[in-house]
Amino acid sequence: MNLHPMKLVTIVCEAYAADAVLRLLAEVGASGHTSFPVEGSGARGRRLADIPEYANTQFEVIVRPELATLLLQRLGAELFPRYAMVAFESDVRVLRADKF
Amino acid sequence: MNLHPMKLVTIVCEAYAADAVLRLLAEVGASGHTSFPVEGSGARGRRLADIPEYANTQFEVIVRPELATLLLQRLGAELFPRYAMVAFESDVRVLRADKF
């Protein structure tokens, strides 16, 4: 079995930013994504997930290393100024590199 | 305080594969697992989590390094051909290694 090094980019943002994030993922060419609702707190206060207006979404995206850099760059330039969000990358080793 | 290096194996799969994944985890001898519903997209299309028939599940399993290899090997051989899924491992350091 071969495992292949990839980057996992994680984005936590207010739910209203979700469409913009999905558009960006499509533009940079991510092959897929996983997302789920979360709640949290940060610089822009508590985001209690009790009503949709305050909900957060977490995105997890596995990408090739060069794509990770591009994705984070554009996130920082285009979406960070507007929305409550954090983003980070980490190293993972995936099964079936051809999927990504 | 001592932190102990372990592997975190993450599996994202269609919900119908969840039973098969749990059986596999039991067979390889994982000491526990965490799971939650997610939605996503990938090679097999969008999986909108609006109805259970399309839902995805994410599994997170902390295992000793040698178990991680075995688990991923069997995932790739037995479940990947059948189900929509991705899997990857990453390095973590856990509190209380005796739990795993």
Add this chain to the structure above:
Amino acid sequence: MNLHPMKLVTIVCEAYAADAVLRLLAEVGASGHTSFPVEGSGARGRRLADIPEYANTQFEVIVRPELATLLLQRLGAELFPRYAMVAFESDVRVLRADKF
């Protein structure tokens, strides 16, 4: 674009421990957190998330490295003896280090 090394501390615990975890995060000075409901199994048995009395919560906290050590130390000393929980740290690189 600059990415900054940080620690991601992940805590999975029974939902009844959530208040204690949040108090601890405030005490050690974490700048924020993300959380979501999960289900799982471990040393203390299955935790089916079908009723709130059995639910689990996963916390993800991005902190500076020195804070990660402190947080895990106090978790191990104060909360591990009492609650069903696991905790681990991993390495991430964040966008906008000034947020944390």
Add this chain to the structure above:
Amino acid sequence: MSDALLANLLSPAVLFFALGVAAALVRSELKFPEALYSALTIYLLVAIGFKGGVALAEAGLGRVWLPALAAIGLGAFIPLWTYPVLRWGGRLAPVDAAAIAAHYGSVSAVTFLAATNYLAAIGQTYESHAVALLAVMESPAILVGVVLGKRAGAARGGPPVPLGLVVREALFGRSIFLLLGALGVGALCGPAGMEKVGAFFVTPFQGVLALFLLEMGIVAGRRLEDLRRVGPFLLGFGVVAPALNGALGVAVGTAVGLSAGGAMLLGVLAASASYIAAPAAVRLALPEANPTLSLTAALAITFPFNLTLGIPLCDAFARWLQS
């Protein structure tokens, strides 16, 4: 007929379904939480099962066994004719043909409910224990379809799924279990039980169904773009197969002595394609099959077709046949 058709198209149920499709098409961010979808499904299945069980207790098993046998036979037969059509007519992989055949032989409870609403609206009577036919008709086609698929296709890898698991899923899956279980509860309680819980399970039922169809419209509408993946053959199949199965069901129902209303309901059951019970069981038993094909056909083509045209057509055919 065209009056009845218009009345059907202007019923709250169909209009709310159309509204849901519209919401998906204009990409309104309107969506129902998954828990609400599940809650409504549970309510509808329990309510219909319970009501049917009470009716069964009143009617007695004597009047049900023959139509029930016919329904079982019908369910088992449909995959037998649809499989070769899909396999060689549609050039689908054996395992995909078998999976789709299983979906179309099994039934959709919501389509059945819409048909009973239709009958009530036009003042047509029917055997109130007909829900027993719905209950017994979910599993047979799934079992037949799975056997067809197993015979035809070698697994792509991995150990085989134990047969016990498959049978358990076909018999104890979410929707079948709820329906049969509530039927049993209703049969044991009888009218005395209905007096207690009727205000929840009967009085608001039609309104809940209308709300659920709004959600079904959104769900179906969001899958319309999957139609491209499905190909023109399956698109046609999704309309022609229900028409044929519906006619067959009406004929069989008439033959075993059902009233025009009852025969129409058996026709609608035959015409309907399962999108709850079959996907779960087939996915377990035939994981190599592509679920997009069967689920999209059942959900995005056949369900809307039956809701709007199939139901009045079955009704018209049943009246014509029995007049």
Add this chain to the structure above:
Amino acid sequence: MSDALLANLLSPAVLFFALGVAAALVRSELKFPEALYSALTIYLLVAIGFKGGVALAEAGLGRVWLPALAAIGLGAFIPLWTYPVLRWGGRLAPVDAAAIAAHYGSVSAVTFLAATNYLAAIGQTYESHAVALLAVMESPAILVGVVLGKRAGAARGGPPVPLGLVVREALFGRSIFLLLGALGVGALCGPAGMEKVGAFFVTPFQGVLALFLLEMGIVAGRRLEDLRRVGPFLLGFGVVAPALNGALGVAVGTAVGLSAGGAMLLGVLAASASYIAAPAAVRLALPEANPTLSLTAALAITFPFNLTLGIPLCDAFARWLQS
């Protein structure tokens, strides 16, 4: 007046709201799952839209177009006077002033419902198609507010949001779509449809609203600590603006020939601030605005004010004006 006020404060709706606020204040771990909040919202919007649509079918469009035009004009006007007040009076950033103005020009369906409950309780009649005013009054203020915000503020970075997206959101957002859609369904079905689904959408309605207000109390109560972030100016604005808008709405309603009950409802609509439709659309169109300001003001100040005092005040003013 003070009798009516007391009757309002002792209604189940207001008492359950107070209970919810109390739960949040004593930090009881009581909370509603998000799915239940969404389910109740969907139910209330569909039920009110459907009921209004049936009333519309009976009244005919002829009696609605003038008040509807007035409501649209009112909605578009409110941001025009509140924007400068917020911008220069409150020294808020242009984009924040525009966002808040949009929230206060748009409307809150739940406040409207509480007002109709109030009228029913005191035995005051009103035009039952008044819900059409609610439906048409959600969007105009959002569009005006967004234009004000776009003109005033340069984006802080990132590509501009396409205008089409914004208009789509303002017209097809969750709450507007449901309300207008159910209105259309109700208008097409008419009383015959109501007979089918009334047992679900009408009979239990007031009870569902009471339960929802319990949840609204928790939601508002949990945001009370955000009031500190909002500042004293906005706190005052959250009480004074609804009072002025309410009076304006009552006057306009009277001018276009509505009954005392109808004019009161238009007043309540003008007084109410949106916390579902506006946040979604404004967040999309003016992401630079701080959502805590507008949402906290609408949810934690103006909503409770209207629920307890605003509604009886509008009613008293309408009676006085028309007597």
Add this chain to the structure above:
Amino acid sequence: MSDALLANLLSPAVLFFALGVAAALVRSELKFPEALYSALTIYLLVAIGFKGGVALAEAGLGRVWLPALAAIGLGAFIPLWTYPVLRWGGRLAPVDAAAIAAHYGSVSAVTFLAATNYLAAIGQTYESHAVALLAVMESPAILVGVVLGKRAGAARGGPPVPLGLVVREALFGRSIFLLLGALGVGALCGPAGMEKVGAFFVTPFQGVLALFLLEMGIVAGRRLEDLRRVGPFLLGFGVVAPALNGALGVAVGTAVGLSAGGAMLLGVLAASASYIAAPAAVRLALPEANPTLSLTAALAITFPFNLTLGIPLCDAFARWLQS
């Protein structure tokens, strides 16, 4: 008696519970979303509290204070006798004995509801304000149990939990807060309020309870395999303790002048074990206790026992005592 027993076993509530257990045992993938469980719990607690409050407003506090005091005393007493039995008879750790004692002294609202259903079904009257006894009986045992546990066991590590938090949880926990709050709302609204919201909170109530018991059956059934962890002593305790507490409650109720129906309800309350309020408060106050023991005993042993046998037994004993 055996007739009444049979009638109870064939009621929709008990049959749906059995169906849920069966679903878990045959490992049907049927499950309710957590949000639906919470929604049903909220509905049931609010409905029962509100109804009880209205009854209280009509009856006046004068007729309630003595039984309420008796209920509080009973709740506080039960942990005092069960703790030593569990500690020395069952050789349980002090903190576990205290935790279980708290659960059995506190009460289960759903068991109470099933008992009122039972009384209604057999045509037995009872004091309609008896729900006040349910409300006041949740907390006392929790407080007593926590004190017992704190005295007995030194914490295994970590700073002690502030006492204020514990008292707040015991008084303001989810279920107690909802029940007492809705009771207060009902008492303030009176019959006028009931007229508005009764169609939601009263009419469909029994049906909602039946649906909830289906879910409770699944929940209990899925925990049956935890019985192995619990040991034979606790298994016996889960049946014998409710029988004794039930008899005690009936006797106390009779002594303070309750009717046969009212005394039976106090007996059922004493017999029932809490699985909502107690777990939350005890987990907070005595985190060293093993929650599997107390929750499994309450949920998987005592709840089914009371639902099927305990309720008719209490009723029979109450009739015998008062005849």
